[in-house]
Amino acid sequence: MQITRRRFLAATAAAGTLLPAGARRLWAATALDLGGGATLETLSDGTLVLPASFVLGDLPADAAGAILAAAGLEPAAQFTAPCNVTLFRDGARTVLFDAGAGRGFVDSAGRLPEALDAIGLAPEEVTHVLFTHGHPDHLWGILDEFEEPLFPSAELVMGRLEHAYWTDPATAETIGPMRAGFAAGAARRLEVLGDAVRLVEDGEEVLPGITARLTPGHTPGHMAFAVGAAGGQALVLGDAVGNHHLAFARPDWPAPSDQDAAAGAATRAALLAELAGSGVPIVGFHLPDGGIGRVGRGGAEGGYRFIAA
Numbered sequence: 176m177q178i179t180r181r182r183f184l185a186a187t188a189a190a191g192t193l194l195p196a197g198a199r200r201l202w203a204a205t206a207l208d209l210g211g212g213a214t215l216e217t218l219s220d221g222t223l224v225l226p227a228s229f230v231l232g233d234l235p236a237d238a239a240g241a242i243l244a245a246a247g248l249e250p251a252a253q254f255t256a257p258c259n260v261t262l263f264r265d266g267a268r269t270v271l272f273d274a275g276a277g278r279g280f281v282d283s284a285g286r287l288p289e290a291l292d293a294i295g296l297a298p299e300e301v302t303h304v305l306f307t308h309g310h311p312d313h314l315w316g317i318l319d320e321f322e323e324p325l326f327p328s329a330e331l332v333m334g335r336l337e338h339a340y341w342t343d344p345a346t347a348e349t350i351g352p353m354r355a356g357f358a359a360g361a362a363r364r365l366e367v368l369g370d371a372v373r374l375v376e377d378g379e380e381v382l383p384g385i386t387a388r389l390t391p392g393h394t395p396g397h398m399a400f401a402v403g404a405a406g407g408q409a410l411v412l413g414d415a416v417g418n419h420h421l422a423f424a425r426p427d428w429p430a431p432s433d434q435d436a437a438a439g440a441a442t443r444a445a446l447l448a449e450l451a452g453s454g455v456p457i458v459g460f461h462l463p464d465g466g467i468g469r470v471g472r473g474g475a476e477g478g479y480r481f482i483a484a
């Protein structure tokens with residue numbers, strides 16, 4: 176399996192609509208050749224700035240310092256997390272995993288349309304959008320500024336459990352004040368999309384060679400997707416493993432970014448143990464350097480480490 180890295184420069188005309196005059200945006204993307212003409216690559220939707228408490232929870236400062244240092248980071252009040260949207264192409268299908276944040280969430284994200292433009296891919300050419308979960312940075316970009324689907328020809332796919340959670344009116348009441356806006360935003364978008372969303376089950380082959388895998392905890396119905404082709408395979412993780420430092424070094428540590436921290440930790444620990452053994456490439460939505468890599472053993476605290484492609 177061949178791994179290559181490319182960098183894309185956005186067309187200045189497209190970038191100029193969002194950036195100060197003279198600024199240029201560099202789109203980093205990593206590509207994975209799955210064989211048989213199929214590729215996985217990532218496109219940047221931008222970044223999120225997250226409070227350290229949201230990422231590290233109650234982790235003691237000395238443990239946090241060691242884990243961050245092993246990942247080349249220093250303790251800080253905030254972390255900047257990349258947002259990697261995965262693109263699968265096999266000649267017949269052009270599949271996005273998640274749709275990015277769109278314009279209404281945070282200023283630092285919602286750049287997927289520019290990233291697509293930079294690689295010369297028109298929204299009309301996207302045949303499928305598979306959602307890992309219903310959080311804003313993954314779902315909200317599916318509608319454009321006119322509340323129309325951004326990818327007019329695409330079939331939309333979401334796990335049945337995840338869809339049921341975000342369309343349940345009770346979710347806005349039970350999700351807690353910190354995420355109430357997430358619930359309202361997801362419910363509104365899913366209402367607009369209506370039955371255009373195909374609902375899939377754990378273990379279902381969603382498209383030829385692409386299988387949904389329930390990975391709950393970050394959200395109740397979070398799905399990863401196993402992507403297999405003639406020569407190789409990979410696992411699109413979504414947010415099941417949410418960063419390259421604490422989540423790898425101490426997968427068992429409860430993450431405040433997971434809605435159900437215990438379930439999220441159990442899912443993460445099982446996934447990383449499996450992936451360290453199998454060596455299957457991964458794509459993480461918030462992992463660095465384009466988000467494609469592998470799981471290695473021997474990280475800080477005796478856990479795992481992210482090996483970028």
Ligand SMILES: [Zn+2]
Nearest residue numbers: 308310393414
């Ligand atoms: Zn999420």
